Amino acid sequence: MLAQIQSTSIRPLTTAHLAQTMSLLELTADELRQKIDNELAANPALELGDLHRCTVCHRPLSEPGCCPVCSQPKRVETEEPIVFISPRTDFHQPGEYFDSENADDDEWAPAIEDLPAHILRQIATELTASDRPIAAHILTSLDEDGLLRLPLLEIARYHHVAPSQITQVLRLIQLADPIGVGSGSPQEALLVQLEVLAETRPVPPLAARAILEGMDLLSRRSYNELGRLLKIPAAQAQQIAQFISENLNPFPARAHWGETYSSNPASLAYHDADIIVTPLNNTPGTPLVVEIASPYAGALRVNPMFRDAITQAPEEKLEQWQSHLDRASLLVKCIQQRNYTLVRLVKRLMVLQREFILHGDQHLQPITRASLAKELSVHESTVSRAVSDKAIQMPNGRILPLSKLFDRSLNVRTAMRQLIENENEPLSDTQLMDLLNQQGFSVARRTVAKYRTIEGILPARMRYTSTKSPPQHS
DNA sequence: CTATGGCACGGATT
DNA sequence: AATCCGTGCCATAG
Numbered sequence: 001m002l003a004q005i006q007s008t009s010i011r012p013l014t015t016a017h018l019a020q021t022m023s024l025l026e027l028t029a030d031e032l033r034q035k036i037d038n039e040l041a042a043n044p045a046l047e048l049g050d051l052h053r054c055t056v057c058h059r060p061l062s063e064p065g066c067c068p069v070c071s072q073p074k075r076v077e078t079e080e081p082i083v084f085i086s087p088r089t090d091f092h093q094p095g096e097y098f099d100s101e102n103a104d105d106d107e108w109a110p111a112i113e114d115l116p117a118h119i120l121r122q123i124a125t126e127l128t129a130s131d132r133p134i135a136a137h138i139l140t141s142l143d144e145d146g147l148l149r150l151p152l153l154e155i156a157r158y159h160h161v162a163p164s165q166i167t168q169v170l171r172l173i174q175l176a177d178p179i180g181v182g183s184g185s186p187q188e189a190l191l192v193q194l195e196v197l198a199e200t201r202p203v204p205p206l207a208a209r210a211i212l213e214g215m216d217l218l219s220r221r222s223y224n225e226l227g228r229l230l231k232i233p234a235a236q237a238q239q240i241a242q243f244i245s246e247n248l249n250p251f252p253a254r255a256h257w258g259e260t261y262s263s264n265p266a267s268l269a270y271h272d273a274d275i276i277v278t279p280l281n282n283t284p285g286t287p288l289v290v291e292i293a294s295p296y297a298g299a300l301r302v303n304p305m306f307r308d309a310i311t312q313a314p315e316e317k318l319e320q321w322q323s324h325l326d327r328a329s330l331l332v333k334c335i336q337q338r339n340y341t342l343v344r345l346v347k348r349l350m351v352l353q354r355e356f357i358l359h360g361d362q363h364l365q366p367i368t369r370a371s372l373a374k375e376l377s378v379h380e381s382t383v384s385r386a387v388s389d390k391a392i393q394m395p396n397g398r399i400l401p402l403s404k405l406f407d408r409s410l411n412v413r414t415a416m417r418q419l420i421e422n423e424n425e426p427l428s429d430t431q432l433m434d435l436l437n438q439q440g441f442s443v444a445r446r447t448v449a450k451y452r453t454i455e456g457i458l459p460a461r462m463r464y465t466s467t468k469s470p471p472q473h474s
Numbered sequence: 475c476t477a478t479g480g481c482a483c484g485g486a487t488t
Numbered sequence: 489a490a491t492c493c494g495t496g497c498c499a500t501a502g
Contacts, residue, residue, distance in 0.1 A: 368486085368487070369487075369488075370486085370487070370488090380487085380488075381488075384487085384488055388488090408486095408487090428476085428477060428478095429477070429478075430476090430477080445477095445478095446478095446479095449477090449478065449479075453479090459477075459478065459479090460477075460478095461477070461478090
């Protein structure tokens, strides 16, 4: 990589160059692709060479040879993450990648893909050949809210398969990124979201029943009636309703739910994950495989013919050509710099947050951008730029903002939630504080209260009724 | 009197 | 330089 950087240098770096490197760092993969596309169109000195492909799986690579995954199929002895730059953002699947002859390099995914494509890409690897047309059928039938208004039986009949297979495919879709998408009703969507949410954090025990039985009451906000239905105090009913409205979304395709029905198209734009992490295999010490999306990586270069031609440039064109050449080489160089920084940063991040990635919120290390910057001996703002606006896809398929890996208090909050979840009698903030301090989290009582409200948990006094009332489960 | 929420301050983060 | 976050102090509710 370093050799490549040096080989394209023409004029020495200026502060303007550095500025561009920094601004590139804060672009997401999609934004970067757009910028490159613009530059490609405007600058004849820049060209797109052939993509390298993995010799085994044909996956596009930024460097010639075999991709890091195929070349290390059974490497389990190291916890060192495998981080590499990928020219595309697709999920990696050895052997099942594009056939090289069918791969249409001209047709890249659009910068902002539509919802069906977004979902399909997430679940593509889990679909069998016979599932594919079904998934396509379902995805193209989604309405604008992300709901499926088509009877399942109809789809089953159309494809001549058992309804159970349909539900199986549908299930995959529902668990994909706008969670709950493809559900038959807002109700169902809420339930799916609730279920997924419950995997990582406690949810009010009666929330499922509230959705199932009291949907109309929820939407009418009649908490008293809801309370009566669930045999709980109205205050608690309201708490549940609040939880639902804050954390769940009956229309998965809409980014936000609430009074603001303003159909804001920007909020519907799902952007790709810029980073994708998967465990290489399921053995305990398995390395993490991390792809960093960087469009055209390895293919973008300065046109060598253009460079040669400049020696014979007509006098009046010389200045313009030279500037084209400079711009082109600068962009290439800056992108390589960007990728290099990103790789280093992500690599370190993966080591630090390995437990979190594999085992969830509780294991998140409260690291700061500043500390990471120090370790990598770069400026803090560099880390800040690199992290901002980017999204990372976790092994479970969730796409979350990269900044979540820098949450200072998530681990404490999850610990606190668990304490409350397992409590026999409501614990006061002070008691919670003591317990948390025992676990090594030094937080003040006042802070516990803050976290509690952040998590939408009622004060101990109000929780009393909920614990004492019928211990029903759903 | 105890448990919480509000306000504001200082230090960390961006 | 602006902003966010944890915390202490104090008022208030129960």
